[in-house]
Each structure stands twice: as structure tokens, then as C-alpha cells.
Amino acid sequence: GAPTISIFQKPPGVIPPGGSTTICCTCQRGYGSFVLYKGSRRLRTLEQSGSRAEFSISNATYEDRGTYICHYLEGGTVLARSDELEISVEELRLPRPDLSVLPGHKVTVGADVMLRCTTAHPSTGCYLYLEGQIRAQLLSGEQGDYNLSHVQKGDSGRYSCQCYTISAAREWSAVSKSLDLVVR
Numbered sequence: 139g140a141p142t143i144s145i146f147q148k149p150p151g152v153i154p155p156g157g158s159t160t161i162c163c164t165c166q167r168g169y170g171s172f173v174l175y176k177g178s179r180r181l182r183t184l185e186q187s188g189s190r191a192e193f194s195i196s197n198a199t200y201e202d203r204g205t206y207i208c209h210y211l212e213g214g215t216v217l218a219r220s221d222e223l224e225i226s227v228e229e230l231r232l233p234r235p236d237l238s239v240l241p242g243h244k245v246t247v248g249a250d251v252m253l254r255c256t257t258a259h260p261s262t263g264c265y266l267y268l269e270g271q272i273r274a275q276l277l278s279g280e281q282g283d284y285n286l287s288h289v290q291k292g293d294s295g296r297y298s299c300q301c302y303t304i305s306a307a308r309e310w311s312a313v314s315k316s317l318d319l320v321v322r
Contacts, residue, residue, distance in 0.1 A: 141167045143210045145220035150267035151300045151313040152226040157198050163208035163220060164190040170212035176204050203227045221272055232259050232311035237299045244320045248288050255282035255299035264301040294321045
């Protein structure tokens, strides 16, 4: 069948001006090329000898904000398009939250796990990121808890969180230190 392509940001999160991040595009096929678009503008092509391409953004500016998409080509023919990845560049003014995991970062399949994003700042919302996933998870509650019940191998990975003020002028925190959840 036709190949599918995924796009994600590594490390995830809103990046500050001057900061850096990498846009990763992966495809199960490993002999074509990847083209990165921002909106409808073609940015860069990477000939691939593997199943992934990495496009770096360093010393980010507000110009780097926007919607990115990857195309996978073989012989000049577009075989797959990724979902849209939104890159945000904002001043990070709030302190870095802490991410913790209960009962611990090594668990067995089927266990119940709680990820908690703790911030000293009142009335904030927080997002939970899993590296490799395009969608962030909005955390609920003042404490920013996220419950994973009956974890599977697929829940393994590198998690981090980031908070913002719930007000007209949204202000962002730095991204928490990441933690690796191992499900075995």
C-alpha cells in the first residue's frame, strides 16, 4: 500500500525566540526523499538513506512560527503527505514546571500511571507532550494530572509538560525536564 508519513517536533513544545527545535519526518520506506513545506512554501529537500529526515530550526524567530508539513517523494512523485505540525515561538516568562510520574517511571503492562505537571503559578493550563506524537494532551485540574490506565508498550516514551496562563495575554512557561516512561 501507499506509505504513511509522520511529522513531529523534537523536543516538543513552544520554543522561545533564539531557541531551537527539530522537525522530524518519518516514513516506513527508506529510499525516497522528504520535502518540508511551511504553509504552501517549499523549504527544503532531504534525500534520505533511512526512514527519517530531520530539519533543524536554530536561533528561532517569530518568522519560524507556522504550519509545517512533510511530503515523501520517490522519483519525483509525491507518495505521502504528513499531517500539519504547528510550530509556536513565544517568549517563555513563567517558571519551568516539574513533571513527575506515579508509581514510578518503570512499570509493567496493565498498570495505572499518573503523570503530574506541577507549577507554582496559579491559574495555569498545562500541556503534556510525548515525543514523537503530533498532538499534545491538555491536562485537567489545578494540579495538571493525567491518568493512563492499563498502560501498554505504546505508552512508553519521553514525556514533558509546559504551562500557560489562562488569561487574555497568554504567557508560557519553559518546558519541564523530560522523563522517560518504560513499560515492560
